[in-house]
Amino acid sequence: MSHQELEEGIGLDLDFTKLRKVANCGADVLPAVAQDARTGEVLIVGYANELALETARETGMATFWSTSRDELWIKGTTSGDYLQLEEIRVNCEQNSILYRVVPAGKGACHTKNREGVARSGCYYRRLRDDGSLEFIDPEQV
């Protein structure tokens, strides 16, 4: 499936090998979920190593470790769509973190809707009973 189909289509093609790739990236990371502190929307799931967490605390911006580029990724550095940190939460077993954020730009997702506006978050499609995807909000198509 092409990149375009993967992100803008309605065909399901989940990459179950994702975490194997993540583990091979060279950095020790845990899942880092970013959630809009005002609306509750789950915006993005990324990965954080110790440096990303430190950088998040220093800059006040949600920061991940890009496991594909293998580099520090302060969300918004290229797009301007920073995610300002309200707080960082830690789960019971201390093996994942939750960034509670206020988006400073248009959206947290790198994809854009048909009007060219960045989507607020990455979870803009739901799984239908027939196994295909559908866009949750018609405006986000």
Add this chain to the structure above:
Amino acid sequence: MSHQELEEGIGLDLDFTKLRKVANCGADVLPAVAQDARTGEVLIVGYANELALETARETGMATFWSTSRDELWIKGTTSGDYLQLEEIRVNCEQNSILYRVVPAGKGACHTKNREGVARSGCYYRRLRDDGSLEFIDPEQV
């Protein structure tokens, strides 16, 4: 740090090796976030393989792959605290899923507050500026 301190204490001791362990569990999994569809609370981050996703769709209950026990894990099977699925969302790159759920029991977390009640979700502590943790809700201590 003991299990008790990890879950009930205020000392930070994040396990950054988590995803390396996950990748070694033998199953191909991706992150699966469960969110309360009514309150927006992020309840738990687990992992799902193809079987877990299929089972979730068939049973209507949030289902994970337990990467520590290496077995299918329909959340609530032992505790009764099932997470009834409202919908399953998929992210832009199709490498993570979001379970939008309505908790059928008391809580989604396996930990309990001092009154012996399961906590609603796993993210009951926030990171303080001094690097220690604090409980977000005094009632959840």
